[in-house]
Amino acid sequence: MKASALPRLLRCLVLAGAVLLGPAVLPGGASAAEALSIGEVELAIRDRLEAGDAAGAADLVRDQLDATDDPRLQEALLDLLADLARKSGDWRLAADALVALADALGEHQPPPGDRAWLYARAGAALVSAGAPGEAIDQYRQGLLIAVEAGLEQVRDRILTALAALSADAPDDETRAGAKALADEFAVASSKIAVETQGRDITTLQDKGYAQVDIYYATDRAHDDTSLPGSFYGGGRGDLEYGTARVSIPLNHKAGQIEQASIFSFTFREDPKHHIVLQSVTPAESPKVFEAMRGQLKRTGSKEAFVFVHGFNVTFADAAKRTAQIAYDMEFDGIPFLFSWPSRGNAYSYITDTASVRQSGRKLVTVLKRIVAESGATRIHLIAHSMGNRAMTDALELLAVENRGKPPLFEQVLFTAPDLDAGLFQEMLKTIRPIAARTTLYASNNDWALAISRQLHGDSPRAGQGGKEIIAMSDVDSVEMSALGADMLAHSYFANDPSALTDILSLFWRDAPPEHRCGMEAEKGDHGRYWQFDPAKCDGNAMLMALRLVRHAGARTLAEARDLIESRLDPETLKSIDTKRLELALAKLYAN
Incomplete structure (x- = not known):
């Protein structure tokens, strides 16, 4: 089967697999017989695709469409049919399927970007089918949605297509229609540009979500650029800069990445309930740094943080994590993602290992430019899992170049590093002077690192904790085994409000461990380390309080106390342990 057809087919087959839970729990009332029939047709579709017969595969999908009246199955099948029709060159069928899917989704209030992109793709398919006049109608539908929702990327793509039609359409009527539509939406487009200029975090109460703008650099190759979630793939490409917009639901819980899940039978992202990558916009690097x-000029901040993700992470997932960290900390500086070409699946460990080391060289260039061109004077670095390989490679080279000069970075956080422990310690001897403070977050319950250790001949990993945790005199080693909200206990650094509170304490006040809540000194096999106990630190309350006093610039504990009592409503104050909160703040302000 061709790789590009696999995701769409899998969406259909997920519903088929739901029969294992019993017919009563299938979404939309689909019967077991209907779900199984999709599973049975899979082999026939795969055989025809492997034989290069996309048209035959499309015929099978159409037969399946006729056999079911379940709306969700129909939507998944229409998605697959559009892709198969495109592969077979049947652009009319592709357009019809895309329009039908966009119309069907309108009944479920999906993310507006989904429907806008579908109408835009339908318009492009109609142009390819030799029906440019009909394409204009679909472009209009897409523009209406894009302008209302403030989706600049979709809007610009459609306006570009209309400009091409107005110049190259085969008849005067189509050229005039394309130009008229483009002119009609030119004013609305200007309005979008004015409203969104300079927006970093924007709360849209009427839509039920907030929007976070992040910056990025990546050496991933382009994949399907028609959709934000698949804009970049797992292949290697040239270094590219840009911006991305991520939506965060207003009912978001700090530390969580709310997402659609087959376990809750939510198959489509909804920005009111899920964190969604809404747009990806590559740009020339000077424009990005500008x-x-x-x-920074607008916000008055001088800070930036750079996040480097780990193994088995897509660009979309990394962008969501970067936005979540910025949103949860109410970070008013620059959130910046460096995304290396991880394949984004658990079976590509060796491939990811090769890719991340190559990307480390490119990260050197990115970090140099952030220091020189971003305008930030307090730059923090966060690397996770395998991303620490790129980070340590880059920092070692930069440290050699910067020898004898002041540190380039404020806080450098190595979180769950999937790196040989001995090599990590040797590299830190060179790296350490490049940062004002260096912190290692490790865990003895990190299952992902335990597997990595087995793959590396039982060599200890730098991110493994317990009594064997790495301990060095000028590195703060923090044992985080008490955390680990995710299934692999591997993303604890951002999955728990207590951990986020610790990071914010570092970013704000450069607080040493003894002045941060939940920290207790312990003696390990290699020296002193810090044991983190979340029970001694009310994560949600402390995170809320830190965000408040940090933005208000409270300079003393008394100012912080007065600020909290005056700004928080009585019900919120009743719900938190104010004594524990004051003790934690007193510890922090003692720094």
């Missing part, structure tokens, strides 16, 4: 400087 925008970063503009943001």
Whole structure:
């Protein structure tokens, strides 16, 4: 089967697999017989695709469409049919399927970007089918949605297509219609540009979500650029900069990445309930750095953080994590993602290992430019899992170049590093002077690192905790085994409000461990380390309080106390342990 057809087919087959839970729990009332029939047709579709017969595969999908009246199955099948029709060159069928899917989704209030992109794709398919006049109608539908929802990327793509039609359409009527539609939405487009200029975190109460703008650099190759979630794939490409917009639901819980899940039978992302990557916009690097400087000028901040993700992470997932960290900390500086070409699946460990080391060289260039061109004077670095390989490679080279000079970075956080423990310690001897403070977050319950250790001949990993945790005199080693909200206990650094509170304490006040809540000194096999106990630190309350006093610039504990009592409503104050909160703040302000 061709790789590009697999995701769409899998969406259909997920519903088929739901029969294992019993007919009563199938979404939309689909019967077991209907679900199984999709599973039975899979082999026939795969055989025809492997034989290069996309048209025959499309015929099978159409037969399946006729056999079911379940709306969700129909939507998944229409999605697959559009892709198969495109592969077979049947652009009319592709357009019809895309329009039918967009119309069907309108009944479920999906993310507006989904429907806008579908209408835009339908318009493009109609142009390819030799029906440019009909394409204009679909472009209009897409523009209406894009302008209302403030989706600049979709809007610009459609306006570009209309400009091409107005110049190259085969008849005067189509050329005039394309130009008229483009002119009609030109004013609305200007309005969007004015409203969104300089927006970093924007709360849209009427839509039920907030929007976070992040900056990025990546050496991933482009994949399906028609959709934000698949804009970049797992292949290697040239270094590219840009911006991305991520929506965060207003009912978001700090530390969580709310997402659609087959276990809850939510098959489509909904920004009211899920964190969604809404747009990806590549740009020339000078423009990106100019925008970063503009943001810092508007907010008055001098900070930036750079996040480097780990193994088995897609670009979309990394963008969501970067936005979540910025949103949960109410970070008013620059959130920046460096995304290396991880394949984004659990079976590509060796491939990811090769990719991340190559990307480390490119990260050197990115970090140099952030230091020189972003306008930020307090730059923090966060690397996770295998991403620490790129980070340590880059920092070792930068440290050699910067020898004898002041540190380039404020806080450098190595979280769950999937790196040989001995090599990590040797590299830190060179790296350490490049940062004002260096912190290692490790865990003895990190299942992912335990597997990595087995793959590396039982060599200890730098991110493994317990009594064997790495301990060095000028590195703060923090044992986080008490955390681990995710299934692999591997993303604890951002999955728990207590951990986020610890990071915010570092970013704000450069607080040493003894002045941060939940920290207790312990003696390990290699020296002193810090044991983190979340029970001694009310994570949600402390995170809320830190965000408040940090933004208000409270300089003393008394100012912080007065601020909390005056700004928080009585019901919120009743719900938190104010004594524990005051003790934690007193510890922090003692720094």
